[in-house]
Amino acid sequence: MGVDYYNILKVNRNATADDLKKSYRRLAMIWHPDKNINKQEAEAKFKQISEAYDVLSDPQKRHIYDLCGEEGLKSGQVPNPTRAARNRHQGFHHNHQQHPNPSFRFNPRNANDIYAEIFGENSNGNASSSSNGGGNGIRREGYFRSTTMNSGEGARKAPPLENVLVCGLEELYGGVTRKMKISRNVFDGHGHPHLVEEIVTIDVKPGWKKGTKITFPEKGNEEPGIIPADVIFVLDERSHPVYTRDGNDLIVKQEITLLESLTGKTLELTTLDGRNISVPLTEIIKPGHEVVVPNEGMPISKDPRKKGSLRIQIDVKYPKRFTEGQKYELRRVLG
Structure with a gap:
């Protein structure tokens, strides 16, 4: 059975360009590999979503797909009568005799290019194209840095x-790596919420x-309809038995x-x-005296x-x- 792009993108067959774009935005945010x-x-889901949007948002591809289905779209050949009959039953209307555009060749767009087009290429600086084997290659690094300004008009x-x-203080002195859940x-792809757990790494x-x-x-x-919240970890210092900062x-x-x-x-x-370290006291020390040792404090970040x-x-601890x-001896020595 051929792929049903309308079902993948969760739209009906009369979907407008705005409908397609809104559905793509939502599904792309759900199924991007960096968020799962x-x-x-x-990645497989994201490629399907990208290909469905690519086909349905292009008037020529959508017309050929509606007439000939996925097989006719990708092969350039009209499906056999049995397949055509099934597709007609699903809502396609085939011309058995001739492909609507004999010179047409299906070339799927890169998933990154589609994402950059929809969410805005200049908003995060990381939505550039990737030639990851052509077709629907996905580059993961920095792909989903921020969609605050691009996740939908008025979102x-x-x-x-x-x-x-x-x-x-020891950890803040030398640095430490923490993993937090x-x-x-x-x-999910059907719009149902489910709980996921993710481990994030913090390099202090x-x-x-x-x-x-x-x-x-x-x-x-x-x-x-709401852009997910940022998760923020705020650093706090545990008290130390000897040192304060x-x-x-x-x-x-x-x-x-x-x-x-x-x-x-x-x-x-x-x-x-x-x-x-050793710190010699050679002067007479009065109560409240402070000795400063340079370069033995906290690292400067x-x-x-x-x-x-x-x-x-x-x-200074005085005798009771x-x-x-x-x-007598003190008077004699101190005069």
Whole structure:
């Protein structure tokens, strides 16, 4: 049995050009390979949708298809009487004697070209053609970056869905890759919603700050007449037992004794990436003193080779009491 392009595109046989375009938009968004976990199935569906639109939106191809069916369209030959009779029963009206255009040759358009034409080639910069074996080749990279401005005249976009992504300071210091699961409702080829799950990858870069947003365009639930929401992950910082962050700087609090504040001490610290560093205190330290160690803070996200400072805030622990002998010695030494 020949392919029924009208059924594939979910339109009736009197569909206008606008009807075809609207149906193509909806089905292309549902079945694009980049929006489905089962890439193989989605790619096959997407090719069918593209070919159906290609045929029905072209007056000459549609006329030949209506007269001769898929077999006559693609082969250039009028189908046999049995096939023709069946197609007449399905609504086709065949001329058994002659192809309506003997010089016609069916050349299906590239699926990417059709998509670029419908959704707008200049809107995302990635809908260019691909010669993927001719016909209906599909290039996946960046194909569905954003359809916010091109998903249908007057279409409203659902508000973004925000999720919190919590990372520790060690992860924000060195960078980390996180895999997150997204669950959402999408429409199948018959317009019925079903739940799909997708794993998205987030590459957290060294130096990213609290509040950084990572956006996955149009990964929200699909609803009729509404462009799916963007899914956004908002970065948050988990508190650290030793360090706190202030912009690109790291702050650590250290307590020393009165004797150490007067005679000196070497502080031993372990950095967020596991290195041990020594910071000598050679001056007399007063309570509230801050020692700044350059280039030992957080990486600067725009240039991770550079870092902020490590700021050591020092408190001096005083004795609760002195004996008379200790007081005597202090007066003698300190004058």
